Structures are given as C-alpha cells and as structure tokens.
Amino acid sequence: MPRTDGPWQRLRQQAVAARAALRRRYWATVPARLRLLRAATVLLAAALAVLLAVAGLAANGTWDGVADRDAPRTTSAADLNLALNSMDAQAANLLLSSGNAGKGELETPHTKAVGFYGDARREIGHDLRALAVAAQGDRGDEKTVESLTDDFAEYQELIGRALENDGRSGGKPDALTDYHDATDLLQSKLLPESRKLVSSNNEAFNSQYTAARSTMAAQLVAVLALGLLLLAALGVLQWYLTRRFHRIINPGVLAATACTLIAVVLGGQLSAASAEHLRGARRDAFDSVVALSRARAIAYDANADESRYLLDPQRRTQYAESFLAKSQELYGLKGATLSTYDARLATTWQAYRSHQDDLRFTGEFRRELANITFPGERAAAEKTVETYAVYQRDDRKIRALFEAGKEREAVEFCMGWEAETSNAHFGEWMAALDKVTDINRAHFTSSVAAGRADLTGRLPWACGLLLLAIVLTGLGLRPRLAEFR
Numbered sequence: 001m002p003r004t005d006g007p008w009q010r011l012r013q014q015a016v017a018a019r020a021a022l023r024r025r026y027w028a029t030v031p032a033r034l035r036l037l038r039a040a041t042v043l044l045a046a047a048l049a050v051l052l053a054v055a056g057l058a059a060n061g062t063w064d065g066v067a068d069r070d071a072p073r074t075t076s077a078a079d080l081n082l083a084l085n086s087m088d089a090q091a092a093n094l095l096l097s098s099g100n101a102g103k104g105e106l107e108t109p110h111t112k113a114v115g116f117y118g119d120a121r122r123e124i125g126h127d128l129r130a131l132a133v134a135a136q137g138d139r140g141d142e143k144t145v146e147s148l149t150d151d152f153a154e155y156q157e158l159i160g161r162a163l164e165n166d167g168r169s170g171g172k173p174d175a176l177t178d179y180h181d182a183t184d185l186l187q188s189k190l191l192p193e194s195r196k197l198v199s200s201n202n203e204a205f206n207s208q209y210t211a212a213r214s215t216m217a218a219q220l221v222a223v224l225a226l227g228l229l230l231l232a233a234l235g236v237l238q239w240y241l242t243r244r245f246h247r248i249i250n251p252g253v254l255a256a257t258a259c260t261l262i263a264v265v266l267g268g269q270l271s272a273a274s275a276e277h278l279r280g281a282r283r284d285a286f287d288s289v290v291a292l293s294r295a296r297a298i299a300y301d302a303n304a305d306e307s308r309y310l311l312d313p314q315r316r317t318q319y320a321e322s323f324l325a326k327s328q329e330l331y332g333l334k335g336a337t338l339s340t341y342d343a344r345l346a347t348t349w350q351a352y353r354s355h356q357d358d359l360r361f362t363g364e365f366r367r368e369l370a371n372i373t374f375p376g377e378r379a380a381a382e383k384t385v386e387t388y389a390v391y392q393r394d395d396r397k398i399r400a401l402f403e404a405g406k407e408r409e410a411v412e413f414c415m416g417w418e419a420e421t422s423n424a425h426f427g428e429w430m431a432a433l434d435k436v437t438d439i440n441r442a443h444f445t446s447s448v449a450a451g452r453a454d455l456t457g458r459l460p461w462a463c464g465l466l467l468l469a470i471v472l473t474g475l476g477l478r479p480r481l482a483e484f485r
Contacts (some may be wrong), residue, residue: 034477037237041473044230045260049466051226052267055219056459059274059451062212066278067448070205071286073134077197078293080127080148084194085297087120088186089304091159094166095179096311097415101169109415109423124152131197141200144193151189158182176312183308191301202290209282213275220271227264234260234473252476256469263465270458274451281447284373288440291371295330295364296433302326303426306398310411323395331388332362342396345389353382368436374443380436387429394422 093113097106128149135141162178165171234257241250305323309316324338333344348360352369356378359366365385372378394413401410414422 033240034237037233037240038473038477041230041233041237041256042470044226044233045466045470045473048223048226048230048263048267049463051219051222052263052270052459052462052466055216055223055267055271056455058215058219059270060455062208062274062278063448063451063455065208066205066281069134070201070208071444073131074198074201074205074286074290075293076127076130076134077194077201078290078297080124080131081191081194081198082293082297082300083120083123083127084152084186084190085300085304087117087124087159088183089300089307090114090117090120091162091179091182092304092307092311093415094163095172095175096307096411098166100172101167106412106415108417112417113415121156128152134201138200141197144197144200148190148193148197151185151193155182155185155190158185176314180312180315198290198294205282205286209278212278216271216275216278220268220275223264223267223271227260227267230260230469231257231264234469237473237477250476252472252474254476256472256476259465259469259472263462263469266458266462266465270454270462273454273458277447277451277454280373281444281451284371285440285444285447288368288371288373288377289437289444291364291367292433292437292440295368296430296437298326298329298364299426299430299433302330306395306414306422310398310402310407310414320399327392328363330363331365331385334362338396338399342389342393345392349385349389374439377436377439380432380439384429384432384436387425387432391422391425391429394425398422 090113093109094117097110097113099105128145131141132145132149135145158178159182162175162182165178166175234253238250238253238257241253242248302323305319305326309319309323312319320338324336324341327341328336331345333341333348336344345361351358351360356369359369365381365388368381369378369385372381398410398414401407401413412421417423417427
C-alpha cells in the first residue's frame, strides 16, 4: 500500500530544521546567547529611559497646570469674593461717614472709604476678566462669570444712584433704599456666584491633584519594576560571562549595572519627590491659602455688617444676626450669642493654648490651626485669632455705645483710624491674617519650584546614565563576541 504521509512528513522535518536553525542562531551558540542578552538589556534600558522621559514631561505639565492655571483660577475667584465684600463695606462706610450732603462728614474715614471703594471696584474688574479667560471651555463657569458680570453692572448702578442721592441735602432715605437694593443683590446673587466659582475651581484643582498623584504612584511602580528587570538582565549577563569565559567580572557590564542602579534610584526618587512636593503644594500650603482667603472675605463682610448696623435702622436686627453668623464661620462656638461669644472665645482659646490639640471651636480658624505645617505658621495663626478676639470686643463696644444713645461716638469708634479704634484693630487683624497667608503662599511657590528643580536636576542624569549603560554593555561584550568571528 503506498504511503500517504510523505508531504506532511517533509513539512514536519522542515519545521524541525527551521526551529533548530533559529535555536542555533538565537540561543544555542554562545554568540547568539550574548546577542540575545545584549538585546534584552538594551530594550529594557531604552524602555526605562522612555518611561522616565514621559513621566518627566507629565510632571512638568502638572507643575505648569498647578502654578499657571489651577491655583491662579482659585485665588482669582477668592479675590473676587473678597473684593465684592470690600466694595459693599466701603459703600456702607461712604454713606455712614458722609453726614448730610457733606455736613458733619467724618473726613478721614470718608476719604479712606473713597480710596478703598475704588480699589475694590478695579480689583473686581480685573478678577472678572481673568476668570472669563480661565472659564473658557467650561460652560458652567462661563455662565457663572457672565451672570456675575451682568449682576455687577447692575450693582454698580444701584450704588452709584445711592451715592448720588446721598450727595444732596435730605437724600439719605433715598440713598438707603438704593443701598438696600444693592446689598440685597450682592447677598442673593453676587456673593453666592463668586463662592460657586471658588468652590468649582478649587474642586477642579483637587481633581487634577488626585489624578496627578495617582499617575505619579503608578509611574513609580513602573520605574521600579522595569529597573529591577533591567538589573536582573544585567545580573544574568554577568553570571553567564563569568560561567562561560571563566572570568570573575566583566568591567563594562559591571559599570553598566552601576549606572543602571543609580538611574533607577534617581528615577524612583524623582517620582516619589514629585508626589511629595505636589502634596506639600496642595495639601500643606494651598488648602490653608483657600481657608484663609475665605476667612478674609468673611471678615470684610462682617465688618460691613457693623457699618450697615449703624447706617440702617430698619435692618439693625438682621445685620446683628448676620455679624454673629459670620463670626461663627470664622471661629464657631455652638450656641453662642453676641453677649456670650467673647467669654466663650476666651475660654476655648485658653484651652487651646494649654493644649494645642484641644480645639473646641469650628470654622476657618480651626481649619488653619489643624493644618499647621511650616516654621512660623503656628505663631502667625495664633496671632490672627488673638487680634480677631480684640476686634470682637470692639464690636460689643460699638453696640453698647449705640444702645446708650451715643450714636456719633459709636460711628467714630467704628470707622476711625486712630490707634485703639475698631478700624485700627481690624487692620491689625487683617495684617496678621495676611502674614499667615503669605507663609503658605511662599511655601506653595517653593514646593512648585522644588518640584521643577527635581525634574531638571534628576531626570537628565537618570536618562543619561541609562544611555551610558547601553553603551557600556555593548563595549563590555564586544571583546567576547570578537572571539567568535
């Protein structure tokens, strides 16, 4: 019977022969094994260098986003919130200090209020333009900025009308009516919209921060994994050379291993340090900047409530309650009233000074005191609370003078700029608040700078050492391969 498996037998023989040829070419012979190990080393080193370069570019993009987009957008929104409060406070001060069409005007307070009013208006215009540019591409923020711009135009018209009416004899009632409309617009639309921008931009920054930290953690794992594989490949190559050629070490491969080890250490340090600098910039520094910026805006609004209280008899109770509510946002004391607030503040503050973990209060000041990180920050934060306590006592004096029928004295103490007046103490409180904010801003800036410095300092060395390892591996194997030519 004729055989029918001849063609298939020949195909199997050819396949076996091909496999044997490939094995001889790529593994069975010594040169083949050396070339294969060299190729594995070169590919792993190149892959690690590319990974480090990509991680470096991503980190550089993160720092650009943090420093040039995320933080400025959030601070611009916070500055807008502050400027709106300041402008309305100064409008109240202008009406309160103007007398009757200039008669009985409090000259120094009125002059200062005019200057501060203009500064706040210019700041609002600048912040709205900056936020309009930053909001491009985000339809929600675009609509909020558009609404803010329209509402601010209406607010300015109402304040302008109030100041115009105030400038004529007997025009104070009409001026107050216009001011009511303006401050109602501020409280119902402008401030909520500006706070919405602060929150949305801060949340966007937080999202970017979380994503960047996650990416950096994944990159660190990948760098270490590739680095270990590369070191293992170099170790196998050194072992094979020692076993096959009966030499203790190959200098080129040993030098390549040393270069690789240093590069892996540098690459790992780069990823870890970038993540740590980013955490320092966002959590240690910028979280405090946001809390303190909110505190400053609330402070200006509370200060305006004092002027509104003296200015507007129809809403006196409302403004007293509003002042207390803002005080609770800054230094929260559950159940405290204006009559009990000072004593309870003193008691809880003394408890904190006795033990820094004893925080019996809530609000923006607690957020800051719970996030103390930098040299000098605690002392500056404590000074802020202490100057705040002085300002709170001044508020009770204003109300006591007013209730005793000493309205002129209450106004002069509230708006005066002489030493030991309420405005002077408010200025000291704001200076203390600015100092602790500046400490955190400075460390935010230094964390960004340190993150960028690590990129320029470590990344070129790591990539350069990996390229050098490739060259040294080739040089180390060249004499051995030459023996088989």
